[in-house]
Amino acid sequence: MKRRELARYERELGFVPTRAVRWLDPPELARTAAKAALAKVFADYGDKREIQSVLPGGPVDLPHAGPGIWVDFTADTGDGFAPTFSVASVLARPELTIEGADAGPLTLPRGDVLVLGGDEVYPAASARAYENRTLGPYRAAFPTEPAATAPALLAVPGNHDWYDGLTSFLRVFARGARIGGWRTVQTRSYFVARLAPGWWLVGLDSQLGEYIDEPQLAYFRRELTAHLEPGDGVVVCTASPGWVHTVTKGPDGFNQLHFFERTIIRTRPVPGAGDGETEPTGAAVRLWLTGDLHHYSRYGQVQPGASGDDPRAVQAITCGLGGAYLAQTHDLPEELELPPARSRMRSKDVPGMPMRRRGALYPDAARSRRLFRRVANPFCATWLGWRNLAFLVGMGWVQLALIAALAGIVDLVRPRQGINAILDTPPTEAVRILGILLAALALVLLAHAALARWWGVPGVVASLGAFFLISAACVTLLALVVVIPPWPAVARLAVTVVVAWWLGALLGTVAFGLFLLTQRTGTVASWRMSAQAMDACKGFLRMTIRSDGALIVYPIGIDEPRREWDLEAAPGGLRPALRGGLPRTHLIEPPIVIAQKGFPAP
Template identity: 45%
Template structure:
């Protein structure tokens, strides 16, 4: 059964399966704007992290079933609480006892041999498949619900799908959760109630008591989750938690995985101070600690080997350049376990994001950072060649928002936006019509339409064409200046001129359409004709020109609409990791190219009640995005 049929069984499912959020629908734009404003107030005046200092908090250990285990499997998923089909597909893959994963068909020549782990597979690197066991630790990296946090939204978009994917387990995996900006939009109220009270979510067991955590892993590895709270600083209770629960326990040779809510290392290209908080944490909590006996800071001998995040809904990995790498080397860096890695994997369920604009090299911390104490010179991290989606596919996918034949075309994917555009142009055409009436000496727009002659019609058509062409002329003119390049028109002025061009065109079409109307007809009919033409052209042509403007914008919030406006619910994934008995960490970036859209119901019985859960009729195929990445443990002094 499809999503519509599943909703009919909401009472038996104990949650209501949801459609993906239509981010450019007027309702969502307005509601999200209000919540963002309220969140800013919370961030400045009602920071719940300060209150969390009163809650007991300690060190977590994993796996729960065997804290003394010599190895562990870990899953990382982020940005998951959106439409049911995508979220449920990822949750089902996470919950499978064993996951069969298709490997790449061949290893790229520039990469050298794949450094595959001892995973029990009989296949050689670069071919065949792997069979990976379910993880005993699940890390959710932020934005567990969209568009804004609430108890009902968590139940329908996150808890319900995950409880259905894994109703129970004889050895419950530990679930630790970071809040993202969407979790923060209610000030963390619902987040703390759901994830910080030791409750189970299906077969997963929560254990944290705050919005941040530290987990002791086998083989002297540590997992740290940071709550940077809407780009803010580290609050004092959080700092004291890590300085008391983590830093004193770090020994020379210990290795740390740090999870944060957003990839500030990527943002540092445009905002030189974006990485400051994470760099401060690395220097002052992981690598050094304060010795009260001497009054000085001393080295711990530990280091961060892997940075993990979501927020950007794609997969991208940055690898550290080593001193012996040739100057100017980029994503073709050969595999080397000594490299530190920075990974973004926000494929848990929300709309897919583009990758073709990612910077190729990131010097961290940037030279322009205003930190008083920082590492120098900056350490360069290079973007790996394989992203998901890859660069070519990313460029192709963004164009879907402006393709009328695509199912992801802006007004088709966001019907509410087409309605908004229609209403806007009904108002706009009346304003333009009043101006036209003044220019022709008529009393009102209706009279102007009725009495317009061929010269007036020609003037309207020329004005519409000029409004459309003007942004191109201005953009290309700037491109002819020294140091500039030709580029499509963008900017807010372009969007306004495009919509004015549509309104003037609607007036011209009405002039032509009104010619056969007998003079005896009431002027109301002409007015209705004018509004109808404006609504149709606004919904179709206005939306199309808006989509083109979005497509031609290459930075900022508007550029993000290229993909969020399409709400692409295929191309999902997560990261599975393995800490082996020898202390090496192996990353398996996994992709679900297509999500499940056909489900059947299965009964679940427990001691108290019986209920049903949706199960994929055919589990989505899972494949490796790139060959497994091996990270060595911090070398001992």
């Protein structure tokens, strides 16, 4: 059965299977924007991390620690039911056979620990959203096994978890509750766990990119820094890829993570010494893990004289494949420096670490280019208008208003009767008039862009968007000149309004999609993929620590989630089951080997 049919069994299932968020539907966009703004205000004046010091502390207790431990990592869960439930079902399988290994199919055991790397629910955190979009699917995918040891579940909050001030996140993940067969074990929104001798797992609450609060820093100094020994390796889970942000958002994008690495992991205060005196711990971050960008990519440390994938290299992996809409990969930077030369942190530490993109992208760059262009193609099922019907409807009214305004402007030049000022104009003359109007608007836009470059005048993106929409209205007007016959006035006006609305909705939405393709970075640019709500290319990381102390990372991809389900009996009701069994899984790239010790310090 399809999702809508499955949703009729809400009472028996205990949750409502939801469709993927339609990010550009005007009501959804407005609600999410309002919650994001409120979260920012509350974060500035009422940081909930400040009061977590009263909660129980200490490192988290894992059911199994030591060489041979298995850890799963996924992020950006809780969007559409189909991808979320498919990923959860694969994670829950006691053993998973995957394709793509050099020696043939590879069988890996289920993780002893599952780490959710941020944004555990969309579009904004609430008790109901967590229940329907995350907890319900995960419980259904992995029912409780009373006789078995429950794998531990850890989570770091992302920006969407912060949209209710972190209230729901703490209630879900910090109370020791069971989520199906998994058991939550953390007591705060951040954590430390010892995976094996010489290996530590850290979950950092970066709180919308702000400074790390003092209670959190005190926790890490007490539970991590004080116990680090020379040669220890640390895996840090954070809610956003600060290393990529150094290129896309500015040179200070990595500052928070660099500060954490420098003051918590690489150095510690000298006991009994004065303020500010530190000593090296001998430990280092060996792997940075995050989601937030809904794709798979990896950056590795560049060291002169070392091979491309030397086990001693620091790795930074983005794996936001837990269920949210697919994001592009083709515009990722090829090289990074951490921290960059222009960063405010650069003067406080050793020279920056060069990083280069390594391994495979998922989706690959060629597919990414094809997919992101579909936002402006009405012949694709994921077109902006088909995925966001409320946006399409609203665009019809916007275009109708623009057409009326253009008709009024033309009427000032060639007095007639409203819209007849254009409809009675010969097509060649209409092209000339509207061409002059568009040329004038283009000159205004160029002047605006020049002012923005020289004096920082804002709003160029909005002006460019308006130009695209007005251009669509002009094309619609020209079409009306050609297709509307010279009927009686009332009939002509009625047909004109209907045709203008429908054609304006189509052309206006296409124009907006083309406008999105002109944007390179920023929130508006991210709409190119979020507007399409594509649920392909999902997956997670499965990691283990070998007996020789090396960390092995298996990036696992799921090309297509299951979109049809059956119902089967479960204690207390029913549960969905994937029709056709588990989706096909494969290695995104060969396993990544990370040695416990890195390159010698410069």
